[in-house]
Amino acid sequence: MAIKALRGTYDIFPPKSKLWQKVENLARELFDFYGYGEIRTPIFEQTSLFSRSIGENTDIVSKEMYTFQDKKGRSITLRPEATAPVIRAYLQHNMQQLNQICKLSYLGPMFRYERPQAGRNRQFYQLGTELIGSANPYYDAESIALAYDFISRLGIKCPAVKINSVGDTQSKSNYATLIKNYLSPKISSMCGDCQIRIEKNPLRVLDCKNPSCKEHIANAPSLLDSLSETSKTHFDKVREYLETMEIPYTIDNYLVRGLDYYTDTIFEIIHSNLGSQDVLGGGGRYNNLVQEMGGPSVGAVGFAFGIDRLILVLEALGQLGPKTNSGLDFFILNIDDSVFNQHIKLIKRLREKNIKIDICAENKSFKAQMRNANKLNAEFVIIRGSDEIENNVIKIKNMNDKTEETISITDDDSLFNAVLERIKQNDKKPVF
Numbered sequence: 001m002a003i004k005a006l007r008g009t010y011d012i013f014p015p016k017s018k019l020w021q022k023v024e025n026l027a028r029e030l031f032d033f034y035g036y037g038e039i040r041t042p043i044f045e046q047t048s049l050f051s052r053s054i055g056e057n058t059d060i061v062s063k064e065m066y067t068f069q070d071k072k073g074r075s076i077t078l079r080p081e082a083t084a085p086v087i088r089a090y091l092q093h094n095m096q097q098l099n100q101i102c103k104l105s106y107l108g109p110m111f112r113y114e115r116p117q118a119g120r121n122r123q124f125y126q127l128g129t130e131l132i133g134s135a136n137p138y139y140d141a142e143s144i145a146l147a148y149d150f151i152s153r154l155g156i157k158c159p160a161v162k163i164n165s166v167g168d169t170q171s172k173s174n175y176a177t178l179i180k181n182y183l184s185p186k187i188s189s190m191c192g193d194c195q196i197r198i199e200k201n202p203l204r205v206l207d208c209k210n211p212s213c214k215e216h217i218a219n220a221p222s223l224l225d226s227l228s229e230t231s232k233t234h235f236d237k238v239r240e241y242l243e244t245m246e247i248p249y250t251i252d253n254y255l256v257r258g259l260d261y262y263t264d265t266i267f268e269i270i271h272s273n274l275g276s277q278d279v280l281g282g283g284g285r286y287n288n289l290v291q292e293m294g295g296p297s298v299g300a301v302g303f304a305f306g307i308d309r310l311i312l313v314l315e316a317l318g319q320l321g322p323k324t325n326s327g328l329d330f331f332i333l334n335i336d337d338s339v340f341n342q343h344i345k346l347i348k349r350l351r352e353k354n355i356k357i358d359i360c361a362e363n364k365s366f367k368a369q370m371r372n373a374n375k376l377n378a379e380f381v382i383i384r385g386s387d388e389i390e391n392n393v394i395k396i397k398n399m400n401d402k403t404e405e406t407i408s409i410t411d412d413d414s415l416f417n418a419v420l421e422r423i424k425q426n427d428k429k430p431v432f
Contacts, residue, residue, distance in 0.1 A: 008114075008122025016311070019319060023310055024107055026153060027127045034146050036105035036129050041085035043109065047075035053084040053289055055201065055260025059193075064112040078111035081259070083286070083302060084293075086130045091295045101133040107307075119309040128283065128304030135287055135299025137234050140265040141241035143283065147269055147303045148247050151280065156271060156313055159280065161248060163238070163267040164255035166203065166223055167231040169288070172263075175226035176202040186216045206256045222253035231264055238265050261286040265301070271313050280313065281305030329423060331378035332359040333369045335385040342412060343384075349416050355423055373399065380422060396422055 005011060012020055028038065051061050066078040079085055086104055089095075095102050107127040116122060129146065131139050144161060151159045166172060179202045183190070187198050190205075190213045197204040206217060227235065242249055249267075257266050266284030283303025291297045330350070332343050343359055350357045358376065360369045373381050383395040383404075394415065397404045407418045 006122070008116040010121065019311060019314060020307065022319075023154065023307055023314070024127070027105075027107060027150060030146070030150050030153065031105035031129060034103070034129075034142075036103040036131075039086060039089060039104040039106055040108065041079070041082065041089050041106070043111075044076050044078050045085055045088065047077040049084050049088055050077055050080060053087070053261055053293060054081065058201075058204065058260055060112060060259070064114050066111045066113055080110055080112045082106050082108070082110065082126060082128060082304065083130060083259075083261070083289070086302075087132070087290055087293055087295070087300070090132055091290070091293060096133065096296060096298070099133070101131065101139075103129065103131050105129045119306065119312050121308055125307040126281075126304045127307060128281070128302060130300060130302035132290065132300040133298050135234075135285075137237035137265070138241055139299075139301050140234075140238045140285055141245060141247070143301050143303055144238075144242060144249070144267050145245050145247050147267075147281065147283070147305070150305070151269055151271075154310065154314065155317065155319060156280075156310075160250070160270045161267060162252040162255055162270065163242075163249050163265065164223060164252050165227060165231055165235040165238075165264050166256060166262055166266055166284075167227045168263055171223075171227045171231045172203065174228075175221070175223055178221045178226055179203070179205060182220050183216065190216055201260065203256055206254050217254065220254065223256075224251075224253060234264050257282060257284060261289040261292075263287045267303070269305075280309055328356045328358055328373075328376050328378040330355070330357040330380050330382055330419060331373040331376060332357070332382045333366065333373075333384070334360045334362070334364075335366065335383070336389060339384055339389060342415070343382075345412055346415055346419065350419060353420065355420075382419065394418065 031038070047065070047067050050065060054061050060080050065080050068076055070076050086106060090102060090104070105128065108125065109123055110126050111123055113122055114120060129143065131143060144163070148159065148161060167175070180198060183198060183205065187195055190198075191208065191210045194205050194208050194210070194213050197208075203223075205213070206220070206223075208214065208217070224232075224235075239249075252268075255266060255268065256262075257268075262284045264285045264287065266282070268282035269280045270278040271280050272278060281304055283301070285299065285301040287299040290300055332347070334340060334343075347357050347359060358378075360372055364372070370381070378399055381397040381399060383397060388394055388406075392410060393406050393408050395404050395406050396419075409415045409418055
């Protein structure tokens, strides 16, 4: 039997891996621009970290975590999300002593056992940020603005931003009473999960994807109606700052997130290219989590994007074109073995100048090597057959307009300078 990747996992290889690198590199550059430093946490943690922070009654903890016992009998879980590990690291290493406001970003694989479908895998990848140390509503707005900026710079036009507020602890308690009273006549006809949620964590009912349950919830009381005065003021300020930043948004009265630690502002960014799985990412504020995990009483806010879903949208928008591949500056045809070593020297010197160059080391036909150059998206091809060697010249073929030029050479240095000059003329200045 052939060994294959497990269901819900997949391999990422060229040319698609180039698109992944584009997303990851942009994220790292933009996060750094906004003042976020990268943190890398372990892929597995103690199970209690997630059950305590995410919530025992969430689908993630109750149904989706990859949990196992290690050789000492300890319960270990592959991380299903990154916020809890980041806060654990923040506390373990006393990062609050470094800066009053700590800005951290991350990127890496997460794991959830759920039914695989487009944009939803058992091993999936997230990138995101966490700002720890302030409850100021400005940082809610800045977090949303950063997420919106990232999506826009990726070339995903007109993403929709939905915001809501789940309020503080008192607001959640107020709403729990309202929603339980509203749904009590209907709960017997709702799904089994909702019948459990309504008793243990009523806000989770709003997150149910069951069509019948969604009908019952359609006219439920709004979360905003239960906000305390403090939470109302906070949410009004977030909206004011978003409007000042010119970030378009709509209020979704029934928006909740799938994690229990959220307080006050929550948001999602969606895009129509994903169909029913239209959420690219989201996040919000979580003012109690740091203290609940044994730290000081400080506010925090963050977001995460699913890279898998971003890739689906970018592919749908046609960003996985042929130029996503290698994109060589030069490809050398191997026509005469007598100059092969000279070409090796040339490749080494040009790579030291940050110029992308490669050669066909096999004894293939001229046509086969030209096809190879095309597949590698080489801009120029260097041709040196017996005639060129005899006349001390090289031919450089432009693979875009199919023109050729013949250049005189005398030694290794003149060969190197001839190729380097072609790069300069093409507005490709060497980095070093």
